[in-house]
Amino acid sequence: MKNIKIKTICIAVIGSFIISSCEDFVEINTDPIGNKTTSPAQLLAPSLVNLLSVNMLRGRTFNNELMQVSVSISDAEGTVNRYAFRRNWADYTWNGLFSELTNVRDIYALASQPEYQSNSLMGISRILEAYAFSILTDTYGDIPYSEANKGKDGIVEAKFDRQKDIYLDLFKKLEEANILLTAGTAIPESSDPVFNGDIAKWRKLGNSLYLRLLLRISGKTEVASAVIDKFKEIVNNPTQYPIMTTNDDTAKLLWTTSSTSTALYSSPYTSIRGLDFRSAISKFFIDNLRDWGHPVLNNAYGRNGVNRWGISTVGGNLVGVPSGFSPGSISSGQSAFYSYDNVPGTGTANAGYSLQVDPYTGIIMNVAEVDFILAEGILRGWITGSVETYYNKGILDMIQYWIPTYPAANLSDYMTAADIRWEDAQLFEDRMEALHLQKYYALFLIDSQQWAEYRRTGHPVLPINGPGTSFANGGIMPARLYYPVIAQTANRDSYNDAIAIQGPDEINTQIWWQKP
């Protein structure tokens, strides 16, 4: 009798455990902070900020150094300007852009669903894809593309695609975007810190980007004629393919002037230590501007006695560092970018004088670049028109981007005084140099476009390997960056397949569009 009682207790106790075992476990194991799904618009703002952050930060430490804009004189990590750098410095662009492309591609996927259907967001996603993937492939060459960002579908070791295939597919995506954006379906304004929901401007950005990419591979024989035809088609059909025409069209994300790096829409540059931001300016970069009397270095157009680009003077003079200077050989003070916390005369942190806290540094693409693209199209005879018109417009648009109050009427005098007027009579190469020297300044701070244009055209001619300089890599401009070592180890087979086709994973291995 007693035994039966005990057994009953036993069974009841154990039984109750089994019954209660897994009733609400799925709910328990659901993260209450996140969401199973999201609307595509909610993904947009952070994607734009993060893409720009990666491009601005890496543009500063790589493009600006390679292209002799600035010369980091810190001996710790300061040799990019001499073309010597550690392999893993190249990881940042890869890691940053690929991570963000998950959100970018997801915007398209979500906006395609009936629930969140939005042609505009689909189109914006395509444009951002073209923007980010073109920077990636221009930086590394062949990259994962068709299988990229598919970890969710079980692909964590994406195969690499050829650069040619990537470019041709990006063109398709930009065509698609142009169609998707035609209707101009509204999107939430707050989700779009770039154009505040102005879909027409997105469409102009897409087509302008299309021109940038077409021009980039136009030297490649196997695609040249098709690319040039498309270039003509876009330029000649402004209704079907609207492009940027004024600074109002420029794709930029205006930052706040906050110096708190974690604040909403604070400039990505605020995450850089003031010390590091105060890079010295190269002699090449500053001498041209100084000699021309360029408005961005004219204190009158700046603020509180500091020029518009926040470049310091040494004893009232703008002094640059010679390219390839030997370590320890800097014999006097140099002009440098002011950091937000190092403002002359104040001795205290104060925002508003430095590019570090300037709202205007977040540029995806500007109208001046489009002007110079068109100028080159005319110069190369693809389209008709006056090179000079677009050349002048490019110079003015560049000045007015930074100094909106600059009177257009002053341009002519400035160009005459600077001796930079367009001269059709010059040799083709000289005209290219003149055009690209101006374009170089127009592309200031725009991801790594200066570097890409230099690799495409060889312009502007940089003072590399001058006497008394010490350049690594034989003074040869790196053609690409290394793949991240993590790609080498965590995606070993695909990596090996890629280098078997493209060539060794070295900085002098030319990428597809660089070769004729």
Added chain:
Amino acid sequence: MKRRSIHCLESFFPDVTRLRQIVGRAFLFFEFNKVAITVFTVALICFQALMQETFAASAQEIITISGVVVDDQDSEPLPAVTILDDSKKRLDVTAVNGSFTVQVPKDTEVSFNMIGYTAFRRVFNASQTNVTIRLKADVSQLNEVVVTALGIKREQKSLGYAVSIIDSTALTNAISSNWTDALSGKVAGLNLVRNSGPAGSNKIILRGENNLTGDNEALIVIDGVVASASGSRSASPSGGVYGTSGDNMPVDYGSALNDINPEDIESVTVLKGPGAAALYGQRGANGAILITTKSGNTKRKTLGINFSQNITFEEVNRKPDLQREYGQGLGGAAYYSRGASADGPNTNSTSSAWGPKFDGQYYFQWDPELQNTGLTRTPWVAKANPIDAFFKRGYDSNTSASLDGNINKTNLRLALNHNENDWIAPNTGYERTSVALSLNSKITKKLTLSGKATYNNKNSDNLPTTGFGNQAYMYWVYFSQPNVDPNYYKDYWVRGAENRQFINITTTTLESPYAISYEYLNTQKRNGVVGNIQLSYQLAKGLLAQGRVSLDQNKNITEQMRPYDAAGAKFAQGSYRIQNATTYEKNADVLLKYDTKINKDIQLSVTGGGSMLRNEYRKGESRADGLKVPDFYDLSNNINPIISVPDTSRYRFNSVYGLVSASYKDYLYVDVTGRQDWSSVLASPLRTADVGFFYPSVNMAFIPSDFWALPKTFNFVKLRASYSQVGSGSTRAYLTAYNYLPANNGLYPNGSTANPTILPALNLKPLMTTTYEVGTDVRMFKNRLNVDVALYKGNTKNQILSRVVDRSSGYASAVINAGRIDNKGIEIGLNGTPIQMKGKNSFQWTATATFSANRNEIKELLDSSVVLRNSPIGNAQVIANVGGSMGDMYGLGFVRSPQGQIVYKDGMPQIDPDPVYLGNSIPKFKTSLGSTFSYKRVSLSVLFDAQFGAVGNAFSLARIGENGKSALTLPGRYNGIIGNGVILNTDGTYRPNDVIATNIPAYYKTVYYDNAEGTMFSTDFVKFREANLAYSLPSSFVKNMGLSKVTISGFGRNLFIWSPWPVFDPEFGSLAGTDIVTGFEVGQLPSTRTYGLRLVVGL
């Protein structure tokens, strides 16, 4: 713990090669042993049958003896005393009241045996009743009854798996602010991965890492309460340890486990293998540490009061060798000048010390009075070493008082503890107060109620930031210049801009360490309760029901304050962040235990039970990055909108389990266990079923010494064997569903989201660990030599691991079930008494030694190679490859000739663009040696331990090597250096390197900074771990003062470290999230030696 040293071990101790050979042989023996033991056991059983017949033949006159067995000291009856005849035949076992009745042939010598007591032998030549046998406690065996899984107390003799017990004195002899430190060197197979600092956490790993990432820690059980909530570390969440461009750097706030007062610990039982911990399921797969806190002494007639006071000093015990011969400057600098001066342009904007030699010259340098460059030249000399100058002597005071006794049928113990710690960096430390209460009440004869509760309170005004970046001390240590006096950094605000702008002595925005100490504050307030209530009821004879509820709850409020101009001015307007975290784990379990005697020889115990576990962690964090008014830390002082960063985790386990223990006579014991778990962390929207998993274990102990009359040399011999499986679903929640998260920590006002960076495993399966273990426990020479050997082998399948994936997948890491890892090892524990002079209080030497070795091999993986961890330097990674072993490190290394020499070109070593194998971060073996010498009332104990066979990457050395601060960078300045290696000739042959490298900074940068191999160092060490000299005052003297005992001791910990490791402590760990990872050293805080005085007074 009393152990004995073996002299041969001592003699080959330093001989690494020899040890390796022996380990190799041991593995062979292991394979053989498995088969041998099985055969042996079967043979024994057959033998036994034969012998019984033999003895039966020689019967004669039978007498009957009955009586009672009592403890000699307190005359309490002793149950379960085994009574044997002279042929070791079992006659009877005493009942609960100590009574027995035996029938033996006349003139038989009868022995009364009980573990923990000296056997008593007596020859009976006539029948007798009311005999009282008094057994004397054997001091060397007091701990033989051990707490096993689920709190079940067992005779150690009957266990078929390896168990180690550490008693309280071993933990308090040389007290440490984190009592888990005291486990080092005391248990074979126990490893501690430690993070330094005042609240530094330890991670306890038994028998090597079973799991590739994440869950590989031993389960911590406090008085039956699974203390996973207390055990979880609470690091500040933001940035990584390499933080020059990151966010707030991590702070080790310690785990609540650290807060346990070692004085309250009665004993620690270490269940090393899964076999032992099988009943704990889930988290028991990595072994378990069972902590039993002290209870009231049931035998005490009066109230007992104990008081102890420890005073401990702490100082840096080892440091990297910083050069003091050359000052700040770039390579080849002919002079130094802070700012442009008459001597030339500024040379101050470098972090390097490749500058002019200290040669008695005079330069324009920093003038602390002017807070600027001096107006006159001052001597160019080396100033104080930054480590010596900045870190001071730390102080720790630990006061404990306890009260215990009996009131009616309740015995209780109440303990109070207060601990104050002033760490080696200025303005860091904490204070801690705890109250522990233990109650045990026999309500009726059958009903017992017991409860234990500990309340802990920990407060800190500032704990150091760890890692390598502007906010951390070590960044300054490695970047400060030999020519700058560390004292200059004490005056860190620019005059007139106090609280707004820091001075900049070297123009490299180097944070003053004093500013870090006084202005970058990380505070903590933690309140925690661990407790349980247990009710047991004797339902019937042999049937016991037990119910228990336990709670482990912690509330942890932490703050980080950053001043204006902080962190190289990345927090230009300062920052204030506060976290409020609550963690709890509730556990309820029931247990039914039924003991029965099937017949005279076979006893059976059946236990069944079930448990429910609820674990939840909830954290709210508010951030005011950017303050309106400097130096006022409050959320209302925000310039920017306050950002809220929540975090949470929760899981539940439900389990049923059973244990059947059978014993045959007193020499054969078998346990069979089974457990079924249902784990919420496996539940996925895709699959709701299948969250349960079952696993069994079997173990067996055979006692040959009770079976045969072995030669007198052997007092006790046990052979044990076990097979066990343990499943685990890990304890990381939310890994099974794809989840969009608030973008940038919820920075965006309109609820912007982002895809996760960790790819979930929608179909997550439990991992399963299978282990075979054999072992032996031999006690010889009147228990003066005890040897315990365990050999184990097993594998873990379906590892749940977080794998680093290439970002082109769109994600940073992926959770996967992958692989099979085989693990095998040996553990040897020796203890003994080499010298025992006759007589009470005469000279005695007891010695202990441990040895453990572990090998693992990765047998299967999802892919051929899985990247597990990354380092900030030289692309070093921990990578799992099939055929490799866990902890294998790869990274950039030198190009080597076919003969293995480094290849040089133009004087510089060449770096291989493909990652190379750099070594393994897990030690091949560990060993320890300890001795206690006592004479009369004085005792001296020492403990040394050592590990061999692992390497680590020293990031700190990479920095001080690259910037010329390390003494290793002195050779070659400035006549050039010829690196040791070869040069590739044009014909493909090699010749010894004959080219002088003249660019010394570039040379050392290539060696130490541009690759990972240059900073790989052996982490072998020998440590003088503990020393203790104790003196007990004579009892007559003490009694005159009205006290019961007074002991005074002096002690030291981590007194010396002998190691080739170039930074601080070769036993380092770095914080990574809430984990502590090995292999990569990143800005490790100084390790310390502690020494102090201890006073114990009993009333």
